[in-house]
Amino acid sequence: MRPSDVERVTVCEAVGRYTEMIRAKAATGALAASTAEVYIRDVHTFAELAGGEGVLDDLDGADVDEVLLRFAHKPDGRRRDGGPPAGAGPRQSGSSQARFLRSLSAFFRYAAVAGWVQLNPMEAVTLRPKVRGGLRAERRALTAEQADGLVGAARGLAEAAPDPARRRDQRTELRDALIVLLLAAVGPRVSELTRADVEDFYVNGGVRYWRIFGKGGRTRDVPLPGAVARVLEVYLAEGRRALDRGREPKALLLSWRGRRLARGDVQGVIDRVLERVDPRARRGVTPHGLRHTTATHLLAAATDMDAVRRVLGHSDLSTLGRYRDELPGELEAAMRVHPLLGRDDPG
Template sequence: MVAPPRLNRLAVAEAADRYLTSVQVESVRGVLSPATARSYERDVREFAELVGSGRVLDDVTGEDVDDALVRYQASPDGRFSDPSRKGAPGRSVATVNRFRQSISRFFAHAARQCWVQADPMQWAAPPARSRDRLRVERTALSASAAGALLQASAVAPAAGPSRAGPVRSPRSDQALALRDRLVVALLLVLGPRVSELARADVADFTREPEETRWRIVGKGGSIRTVALSAPLAAALEEYLRELRPRLADRRPDDPDAQRALLLTWRGRRVDTQTVRALLARAVERMPAPYRRPATPHALRHTTATLLVAEGWDVKVVAELLGHRSIATTGVYLDRIEGELAAAIRSHPLSAGLTAPEATVAGPPPGG
């Protein structure tokens, strides 16, 4: 008879350290993307603080998990330095559900390693739903709004007053219009994840007279290659020729900066927050009728929605976005205003429902 495995009663902090070591191994092997690994680490570290890092992990109950989730949801969202930019205090339902998934993965690993007798997540309250089957609001921009955003990204903001005089010297973002236009164009036309864009290197682009291609390193180390349209390739060439060399010269001894496609004013590789900030500035410069909050992920939705609306097969769109399943792509497709009415008007049976021509009544048969 085989003896059951022996329970290893680790403290929460030690269990978290061991688990996150395995997460880093998966990241190095390409099973997890670096961004996903960082997200797991951030969530598990915070969970350890919420339940008590010195407690024995096997003593954590479903009620403890529920209490940690409630306190996590009520805590300030660190992504928003300006609270007025967030619609409500605390964390969103989607953020809490992501945190819950990270903790579920942690406890599943703990159960396999015999750090807990049973997974407490099975007794925790079920996750909240962020929305019903229908979306609360559209995420994708219309074609007109997307065009307005692209135009706004290429316009440098006007110089404002300074303390010393009526006009101040141009801000750093005024000299980065070529970069900002390229970023928004790549997000709108090709729909990459913001992390994929931030870690793109110049060497990832194959630039030939006939065609320019981008080798995108996606989730889990997956690779996909997409072709740039002629206008998009021209915007890339202009940025590489006119602006990037000046930015790269500011950090000549930084090997990462010398490789990176997109650089900040100080010559460092841009991060995801930089991309979100430049997008927010472009939104502020949009005409008022089109102006609405937009994130890099919203532009990814826009790419998918507009391509499908133009008649492209959803399988092609899934390949462009780097989705392994077209079911995932379906989540990205938002309804375009007026689309339902247009579909009803173009229904193949609509023509057969027209009223028949009136006929002149004649005398009855035999009359």
């Protein structure tokens, strides 16, 4: 589905239409009345927590994660005391959290079929229900070995000679390499990546910057690592020119038809690059997972937290906690270079 096919309805509008559909199913007996009541209550709670005036298609996995966390700490209306006091942990039971997640999954499946969202954000949600304790974050970040394999494959793809057997407008290697490198190095939201225009990339003081237009009308200027900037230059000079048919003069990333690349196509690009990675270091990953990977490895390298926040485009430092995954051996590595004791003697 191309972006032009998506109906940009607000969250409230989508919830209202979905509610009508659920009530119609209940009236015909296709859905139990008690089940319909739960679905309707949950999607209205979702609209309340997500902000009803926002456009549904603008929500990504991180936004849904935030809603799920807010729901977990929402007072339980079935109890007089509202559940545990604020700050004492989740106030909703684990079963209620899992039910709410199922309700949102059903809602977004319908939204995808109805054409209200181009990409189902539930596919990028990192919270999963557990038997006890409610929702828990699922590790999404690639390990250093896995990330190195993917980045190495992307760089190799950018340096490879074009396949003479393929038509000029089907040679997408440079574009695919650039997509993976931007996702891994900068960690943009997939919507920020596909909305990027050529003019958003500029040079200042010899450094190539990307002006990213993010959520809430906020912009951020992020410097690109040299290796990524070099691939960008080659893509603009050669790769994009091969795909350009004059239909999208501003868009950075083009499909082989010359249209702006759709959000739903980005996963396919990542999967193609993954096929070039050694199977021993290969692990499937989503665009949202690469955003987690960027945050995790920048923070593990002791990069200033506020700098990481600015790279990712978060308004609050506390949000970084959702993107910080544990890496194998990171505690041992941290203690080997303890700032108070100096680096251990390797012997």
